[in-house]
Amino acid sequence: MAYVFNVYEREFLPIPDEKMWPPWYGARLKPDSAMRRKALGRSVSTRIRNEMDAIERAEKGCGLCRGEGHTRRGCPYAPDLNP
Template identity: 50%
Template sequence: MCEWVNRIEYSLWTQHCDEGRRFGHMTKNISECMNSILKGVRNFPVCSLVKATYGRDNSEFTVAETTLTDSFSLGSYRVSLASQTCDCGYFQALHFPCPHALACCAYSWLTWEPYVHQLYRLNSVFSVYRMGFTPPISEGFWPPYDGPTVIPVPNKRRAREGRPTSTRIRTNMDEADPNRPKRCGLCRQPGHTRRSCPQLRGAEHTRGHD
């Protein structure tokens, strides 16, 4: 029996030599193929049979169609493998496939490696170390180091003499009234200052008698 089968051309009865013409089917009985496709809808109306046939045919030729268009609609995201773009923005921003692009590659039986940018490849990483590096000079040729040099900011320095400069933002309430008479800081009476206050003189006189 084996000798008789081997005399037949392999492309007529073997799957590995059919050159893709039989799409993985092992039977030549076309009616059995149709029965397997329409098994669940054979008792439905004609419209249902046509819809089931169209859906099965579309699934068989998905690879051929996606190879020509390279465009997919995955839920709310549109992926274009040809332009390497996705509505999520990661594909074109990071230059390697996003999860949506990976799902499209898996659905169409395509490898994801061609869609990874060349900069992420190992040969690009190794090429960085091909450049020459200038070695540092020996420690004996280093300039002397006496510690850090502290240079204060002039605007932050505090004056040693006199009152510090006020940084408060003044308003109309801070403006002095030129017609308002000055009062003594001790007795709060107008006409004299704290140094010439009569109360200060009286206190010094009483202290002298003591």
């Protein structure tokens, strides 16, 4: 402790003119970059999912004939556009 108090034995001379003081802009806060949210990409959900959140997938539905099991691209009832 004596070593620390030796620093303060000398007198600090005040700056005589306030014009020589550096400008004060207030306290500057630097945020922790490790705590920032991911900027790009799909957001990551922090929710813990269980069996109640399971979604039952429906069969593929056709937009033309409203049949199940195929889509408009592979519909057997689609009109042939090429003669």
